[in-house]
Amino acid sequence: xxxxxxxxxxxxxxxxxxxxxxxxxxxxxxxxxxxxxxxxxxxxxxxxxxxxxxxxxxxxxxxxxxxxxxxxxxxxxxxxxxxxxxxxxxxxxxxxxxxxxxxxxxxxxxxxxxxxxxxxxxxxxxxxxxxxxxxxxxxxxxxxxxxxxxxxxxxxxxxxxxxxxxxxxxxxxxxxxxxxxxxxxxxxxxxxxxxxxxxxxxxxxxxx
Amino acid sequence: xxxxxxxxxxxxxxxxxxxxxxxxxxxxxxxxxxxxxxxxxxxxxxxxxxxxxxxxxxxxxxxxxxxxxxxxxxxxxxxxxxxxxxxxxxxxxxxxxxxxxxxxxxxxxxxxxxxxxxxxxxxxxxxxxxxxxxxxxxxxxxxxxxxxxxxxxxxxxxxxxxxxxxxxxxxxxxxxxxxxxxxxxxxxxxxxxxxxxxxxxx
Numbered sequence: 001x002x003x004x005x006x007x008x009x010x011x012x013x014x015x016x017x018x019x020x021x022x023x024x025x026x027x028x029x030x031x032x033x034x035x036x037x038x039x040x041x042x043x044x045x046x047x048x049x050x051x052x053x054x055x056x057x058x059x060x061x062x063x064x065x066x067x068x069x070x071x072x073x074x075x076x077x078x079x080x081x082x083x084x085x086x087x088x089x090x091x092x093x094x095x096x097x098x099x100x101x102x103x104x105x106x107x108x109x110x111x112x113x114x115x116x117x118x119x120x121x122x123x124x125x126x127x128x129x130x131x132x133x134x135x136x137x138x139x140x141x142x143x144x145x146x147x148x149x150x151x152x153x154x155x156x157x158x159x160x161x162x163x164x165x166x167x168x169x170x171x172x173x174x175x176x177x178x179x180x181x182x183x184x185x186x187x188x189x190x191x192x193x194x195x196x197x198x199x200x201x202x203x204x205x206x207x208x
Numbered sequence: 209x210x211x212x213x214x215x216x217x218x219x220x221x222x223x224x225x226x227x228x229x230x231x232x233x234x235x236x237x238x239x240x241x242x243x244x245x246x247x248x249x250x251x252x253x254x255x256x257x258x259x260x261x262x263x264x265x266x267x268x269x270x271x272x273x274x275x276x277x278x279x280x281x282x283x284x285x286x287x288x289x290x291x292x293x294x295x296x297x298x299x300x301x302x303x304x305x306x307x308x309x310x311x312x313x314x315x316x317x318x319x320x321x322x323x324x325x326x327x328x329x330x331x332x333x334x335x336x337x338x339x340x341x342x343x344x345x346x347x348x349x350x351x352x353x354x355x356x357x358x359x360x361x362x363x364x365x366x367x368x369x370x371x372x373x374x375x376x377x378x379x380x381x382x383x384x385x386x387x388x389x390x391x392x393x394x395x396x397x398x399x400x401x402x403x404x405x406x407x408x409x410x
């Protein structure tokens with residue numbers, strides 16, 4: 001009978017293992033890269049492009065200026081990574097005055113995400129909305145708040161500007177997004193890797 | 209501690225009452241093997257599942273009863289790219305699937321009360337199941353929740369250890385039509401190892 005109890009306890013221990021990502025999650029594992037293109041765009045007929053000479057900080061609140069800056073070093077990494085990838089895809093960099101086929105606008109945003117978790121410490125689950133446990137365990141509420149940084153790359157069609165409605169068609173855009181953590185080992189490499197990924201998952205830009 | 213004692217006392221009372229009825233109460237550990245629908249996003253076998261079942265003996269060979277169980281599927285996928293039409297997303301992924309079926313069941317045990325401690329049984333059940341599927345790409349969460357009809361066939365072995373206790377080993381295939389996040393069917397295998405309290409030789 002004792003053996004059975006031990007088997008039962010072992011089974012319960014196995015089923016109680018923590019499922020959800022916790023403290024061992026690396027920051028870069030939380031990064032997300034998203035790209036999208038206009039299905040009507042024919043990139044194969046394009047050859048020239050221009051790119052912003054800096055990354056513009058954009059406030060998430062349209063009524064107030066951005067509360068952050070993008071360092072020259074960071075801005076330079078983004079621009080050089082864009083240029084390297086576009087060159088690899090066969091594009092020629094020109095000045096905007098030369099009416100390029102594609103103009104890549106670079107910007108950055110910072111937003112704050114706040115989560116409220118409820119959990120029963122002592123059980124491995126500790127997961128928002130679940131917290132399966134027993135009533136005699138104290139229920140804890142944890143609030144986490146973190147900043148999310150995004151680099152936004154927008155490919156604009158300057159040759160088809162709608163002057164009447166004052167709109168510029170967007171042919172492609174890329175988003176590299178991740179939590180802003182001050183003690184990341186090498187933030188420049190992280191940004192470079194994410195911008196590289198923006199192009200890697202946009203093979204339709206390859207005009208070679 | 210007091211609540212544990214009270215709960216345990218209720219459990220003993222419950223077991224005593226089912227003993228009197230010649231029926232049994234089974235607590236089981238489930239190993240879940242993903243099949244249709246689930247394998248689209250989780251391929252990993254789950255060792256995180258358990259269930260509770262009650263079987264009432266209608267006669268010497270047939271039982272009817274009910275059960276509730278919980279299977280948790282999970283898998284971590286390293287960074288990958290998913291493309292949907294003109295949209296591509298790259299991220300590290302955590303994926304989860306929770307199934308909580310609440311069922312009525314019926315079983316046929318042709319060797320019950322024949323004196324043989326090792327008995328085969330077969331049966332099945334139907335009911336409803338809570339389904340929660342989550343994909344966590346990076347910082348984000350995509351969640352699909354629904355309630356679904358569920359049905360299952362089951363076959364297994366019952367090893368009677370004493371007048372009050374038995375071990376169960378069985379396999380069942382859980383089928384949940386149109387319950388997947390993409391509206392397709394969900395299916396998974398359960399390997400169940402259970403311990404039963406009740407009247408096994410009445």
